[in-house]
Amino acid sequence: MIPIKNVVFTLAIHFSLVTLSAQSSTLTLLFAGDIMGHDTQIASARAMGNGNYDYRSDFDLIQSHISRADIAIGNLEVTFAGAPYKGYPAFSSPDALAGALKSAGFDILVNANNHALDRGRSGLERTLQVIDSAGLVQTGVFKNPAERAVRYPLIVEKKGIRLALLNYTYGTNGIRITPPNIVNTIDTALIRTDLQKAATAAPDFTVVLMHWGAEYQRTENSVQQELASFLFANGADAIIGSHPHVVQPIREYSHGRLVVYSLGNMISNQRKRYTDGGILFGMTLEKSDSTRITSYDYLPVWVHKAQTEKGTDFRLVPAATDSTLWEEMNITPEDGSAMQLFLEDTRNNLEEIPERVPY
Numbered sequence: 001m002i003p004i005k006n007v008v009f010t011l012a013i014h015f016s017l018v019t020l021s022a023q024s025s026t027l028t029l030l031f032a033g034d035i036m037g038h039d040t041q042i043a044s045a046r047a048m049g050n051g052n053y054d055y056r057s058d059f060d061l062i063q064s065h066i067s068r069a070d071i072a073i074g075n076l077e078v079t080f081a082g083a084p085y086k087g088y089p090a091f092s093s094p095d096a097l098a099g100a101l102k103s104a105g106f107d108i109l110v111n112a113n114n115h116a117l118d119r120g121r122s123g124l125e126r127t128l129q130v131i132d133s134a135g136l137v138q139t140g141v142f143k144n145p146a147e148r149a150v151r152y153p154l155i156v157e158k159k160g161i162r163l164a165l166l167n168y169t170y171g172t173n174g175i176r177i178t179p180p181n182i183v184n185t186i187d188t189a190l191i192r193t194d195l196q197k198a199a200t201a202a203p204d205f206t207v208v209l210m211h212w213g214a215e216y217q218r219t220e221n222s223v224q225q226e227l228a229s230f231l232f233a234n235g236a237d238a239i240i241g242s243h244p245h246v247v248q249p250i251r252e253y254s255h256g257r258l259v260v261y262s263l264g265n266m267i268s269n270q271r272k273r274y275t276d277g278g279i280l281f282g283m284t285l286e287k288s289d290s291t292r293i294t295s296y297d298y299l300p301v302w303v304h305k306a307q308t309e310k311g312t313d314f315r316l317v318p319a320a321t322d323s324t325l326w327e328e329m330n331i332t333p334e335d336g337s338a339m340q341l342f343l344e345d346t347r348n349n350l351e352e353i354p355e356r357v358p359y
Contacts, residue, residue: 033263067105112140
């Protein structure tokens with residue numbers, strides 16, 4: 001196992017504690033949106049791997065941003081159910097994607113989303129095994145109630161700051177959850193109970209990751225707003241959203257709390273306007289008498305599909321990359337125009353939110 005996976009189960013209060021390193025007073029977090037696996041992505045990974053599957057080049061240009069964070073969290077919107085590998089509508093990606101996410105610097109994957117049950121019970125359970133074997137921590141989905149009882153909420157401690165992480169989805173595309181498997185769904189009574197349980201672990205900061213909202217809508221809806229108010233009233237300090245496949249606004253609430261309504265797509269083959277990228281959202285926490293967000297920013301990231309001798313090479317590019325670098329990155333003028341449009345759209349939707357320097 002990787003050192004990050006020093007997991008201690010504390011049965012007395014029933015939560016999972018993941019200790020990630022030594023003491024300090026500040027902690028940096030990074031959140032990435034929908035990690036998808038369409039057919040073209042699978043074919044690309046096979047081409048880049050010369051007959052095997054290799055996703056590592058997907059993350060080359062943003063690895064430094066991911067690995068720089070003390071804790072990096074991504075929304076995994078595929079299963080690792082094994083062959084035959086397939087994209088939409090029932091995703092199963094090669095196991096190599098999990099290894100590439102770990103190599104890129106991710107620490108935790110949240111797994112409660114509408115594709116968690118794409119390959120049924122066996123797919124769900126194999127996905128959990130693959131994530132664990134890659135040295136990653138996951139939450140939101142569980143093999144059985146006993147595992148959920150000791151592993152949820154996920155409590156992560158690093159640099160002297162203790163986090164509680166919770167994760168829920170609006171649904172599973174109509175696929176019935178087969179007992180004893182559990183996929184956390186949005187149920188306010190359940191969430192209230194889970195937040196109360198999280199509080200018994202005395203976290204310094206509580207983050208709820210929600211798979212919610214309307215697909216392709218660039219602003220949050222009233223249901224999201226009402227749920228955000230409910231979550232804050234019951235103990236959440238920050239809310240990170242996914243599912244719409246487009247970037248939605250970041251809003252500050254009272255007492256230093258904030259909502260990122262949707263991070264957009266981390267990586268996918270969706271190419272329509274607004275869907276061909278997303279943001280990496282970073283926040284810094286500082287602990288003194290209390291723990292608060294002292295700064296936050298975002299990095300717009302665009303999905304580049306470079307054409308190479310091997311085939312299509314998916315690669316995530318900081319969207320604000322200077323045009324003088326495009327040629328050496330195999331970004332054509334047409335690609336550059338699409339990336340610039342995505343950047344402008346993202347900036348327009350996140351007015352006054354600090355943007356991270358791309359390099």
